[in-house]
Amino acid sequence: MTKTLVATLVGAAMLTTPALAAKPTGTTTDIAPEAMATEAPAPANYDANLKALNEKTNSIGIEVANPIIVIDPGHGGTDSGAVGNGLYEKNLTLDIANRTTAYIRANYPATVYQTRTSDVTMSLDARTSFANSKGANFFVSQHINSYSTSTPNGLETYYYPGSTSGSSLATNIYNKLKASYTTLRGVKTAEFYVLKYTNMPASLGETGFISNPTDASKLGTTTFRQQLATQYAQGMHVYWWGY
Ligand SMILES: [Zn+2]
Numbered sequence: 001m002t003k004t005l006v007a008t009l010v011g012a013a014m015l016t017t018p019a020l021a022a023k024p025t026g027t028t029t030d031i032a033p034e035a036m037a038t039e040a041p042a043p044a045n046y047d048a049n050l051k052a053l054n055e056k057t058n059s060i061g062i063e064v065a066n067p068i069i070v071i072d073p074g075h076g077g078t079d080s081g082a083v084g085n086g087l088y089e090k091n092l093t094l095d096i097a098n099r100t101t102a103y104i105r106a107n108y109p110a111t112v113y114q115t116r117t118s119d120v121t122m123s124l125d126a127r128t129s130f131a132n133s134k135g136a137n138f139f140v141s142q143h144i145n146s147y148s149t150s151t152p153n154g155l156e157t158y159y160y161p162g163s164t165s166g167s168s169l170a171t172n173i174y175n176k177l178k179a180s181y182t183t184l185r186g187v188k189t190a191e192f193y194v195l196k197y198t199n200m201p202a203s204l205g206e207t208g209f210i211s212n213p214t215d216a217s218k219l220g221t222t223t224f225r226q227q228l229a230t231q232y233a234q235g236m237h238v239y240w241w242g243y
Contacts, residue, residue, distance in 0.1 A: 037196040043129040067137035073097035074143035077121025082146030085216035099229030128197040145206040153212035154183025161189040165201035173235030
């Protein structure tokens with residue numbers, strides 16, 4: 001689509017929906033407010049060569065039957081993450097991670113670690129160092145989105161630009177989580193720290209907006225968080241085992 005056509009369409013939208021014209025709502029170009037690769041130095045055990053090797057070997061049909069998975073609940077401790085509608089991102093992500101790990105352990109032949117299992121502050125370096133030290137086959141970071149206004153809502157997942165295995169992981173997780181949302185913002189790329197400096201395929205999920213009352217009301221229930229956790233796990237299963 002040409003820029004002229006986009007401008008024409010945007011102009012038309014502004015005429016008909018002035019309330020929405022001032023800001024992006026559910027576009028696929030917004031990037032979630034997570035820590036970028038430029039925000040801290042790489043961890044000491046980051047190995048770009050290993051990352052490239054794992055890109056080629058850790059995908060569907062590979063040789064490892066029982067993968068090592070690292071789940072990363074975003075934020076924690078003094079880092080609340082996003083706050084809104086009475087909820088803290090750090091608490092939601094920890095609960096979803098705990099449930100994801102429990103589901104995987106109960107249903108799949110995998111070894112699962114979490115970067116944190118309680119409300120502790122954890123650096124970006126510590127998160128990625130942990131995954132690298134465990135020799136994880138893949139890494140999934142769990143977050144909740146936010147925006148400065150209450151309108152944006154829905155689902156997105158991320159992978160590092162150029163990572164084919166990361167794309168597969170992010171897409172398979174997205175395809176399961178889709179059932180929980182009506183606004184589907186897409187599978188996106190971003191140079192997030194935890195995606196770049198993990199030595200294995202990695203994805204980061206943004207399951208709804210804490211700043212949106214409808215998303216937040218759902219995220220506030222254990223039923224919905226369990227549903228997300230199950231879908232995360234099932235998406236990982238499709239990524240690794242192919243079904
Ligand atoms: Zn976050």
